[in-house]
Amino acid sequence: MAENAKAEYYLEPYRSQFHFTPKKMWMNDPNGMVYSDDNYHLFYQYYPEDIVWGPMHWGHATSKDLIHWEHRPIALYPDKLGYIFSGSAVLDKENTSGFGTEDNPPLVAIFTYHDAEMKKSGKNNFETQGIAYSLDNADTWTKYEGNPVISDENSTDFRDPKVMWHEPSQKWILTLVASDHAQFYSSENLKEWKLLSEFGKNRGAHGGVWECPDLFKLKVEGTDEEKWILLISINPGGPNGGSGTQYFIGDFNGNTFTADQNDIRWVDWGTDNYAGVTYSNVPNDEKIFIGWMSNWQYANKTPTEKWRSAMTLPRKLSIKKIGETYELINYPIKNLETIINGQPQKKIKLVEGARESIDFDHFNQSEVRFATAVKNFVLRFKNEKNEELVLTLDGEKDLFLLDRTQSGQTDFQKDFASVAKMPVDNLPEGEYEVRILMDRSSVEVFINQGQYVMTAQLFPNKDYRTLEIENTSGHLLKFNDFEVNRVGRIW
Ligand code: FRU
Secondary structure, eight states: OHHHHTOGGGGSTTOOSSSOOOSSEEEEEEEEEEEETTEEEEEEEEETTOSSOOSOEEEEEEESSSSSOEEEEEEEOOBTTBEEEEEEEEEOTTOTTSSSOSSSOOEEEEEEEEOHHHHHTTOSOOEEEEEEEESSTTSSOEEOTTOOSBOOTTOSSEEEEEEEEETTTTEEEEEEEETTEEEEEEESSSSSOEEEEEEOTTSSOOSSEEEEEEEEEEEBTTSSOEEEEEEEEEESOOTTSSOEEEEEEEEEOSSOEEESOOSOOBSOOSSSOEEEEEOBSOGGGOOEEEEESOOTTTGGGSSOSSEEOOBOOOEEEEEEEETTEEEEEEEEOGGGGGGEEOOOOEEEEEOTTOEEEEEOTTTTEEEEEEEESOOEEEEEEEOTTSOEEEEEEETTTTEEEEEOTTSSOOTTSTTSSOEEEEEOTTOOSSOEEEEEEEESSEEEEEETTTTEEEEEEOOOSSOOOEEEEEEOSSSOEEEEEEEEEEEOOOO
């Protein structure tokens, strides 16, 4: 922590104040998320020599609360088998791999090797899966001499292994993606893997390559019913262009995954939540999700200078049955509240068509939160340069819109100045919560406690200092428990 306390560089323009960012240089996907020995480990796709994507390493950070982070040395470097692409990590409690002892069980990382030379030469099989272990709680890593542990002669995009322990069959289950579908493998020792089945060639969204899968079980809230969730990131073909993450709800019997639904579902409808997966080995078996807050459309071009991109807030996943539909909910973990300074609550009542303005110096590092039953309003965050972020709920069309076309710098890439749309057609009757978290160059909007979520980057030239609320409902608009709060910095 001592080093971070002097972290002047965290005051750079657009630098996230309460989201994880690397100290410097390029970052993409979260990797190897595992809880072990009182630490949440976060590894990430990292290129230490530039602020654009390059030969991938695994960067590393740790946290006690998932809010405050400590940077650690790079964990995995490329080697003769290739760059180190995305993957996961598990605590091998029973030492099934034999890499440790029962008294000192190993952490095992499972990742993709990407052989860039081989790819260039036009050959297949340039992506294979490798493993590495640590016996000192992730400080140092040894790569397994038997690598790669999974390869497939015919494959091209074959990557992003996510491993979990499957209690009923007493086996490790690994999910990876192969271009347009997921594959499931099992193992007793994390070294030898057997292909079980595949899923998805004709299911879900297929506008691009499938990436970064995750398979896990959750209880439906308030019941004993269990469902399996399969997360699949896809690029391009996301709900608002470029990268996005879809999910399937269904069942996994230790061998095959079957989906209950036929429609396409998105974890987050915003443009900037990609490659997200969940932590393994979390106390109480909670599923905590972190995504990469960017989009391959413009990730290499965003206007920051010393580093590139941030992670989303850690979010707790749950399943709720709303109306007739099982919905995957994602909502910031409770610990976030420890850095939020509450202000007196405010009740806002607006007559038809009226506008009200709220001034606050710190909207760019804030939480705005209220409850309402009305489904038609517009929120405009504005600065003195006439830039604005516009959030619209349109109850007639059952749509929520996030318009960043005039939000600040947008011309670094043609797709950035977008209006992202999200259907909100299963919002329950009555009061629901709207919660907006803005942090320098990002905004995360949670409607009805994470039923509908949008995450987006933005690059205003000045801080937003005014929030204008417009009533478009045609009747009295009431916001209850309206709060505007400053969020503390974590560095
Ligand atoms: C997703 C992804 C992964 C891959 C990694 C490479 O953003 O393309 O599929 O492992 O990034 O950095």
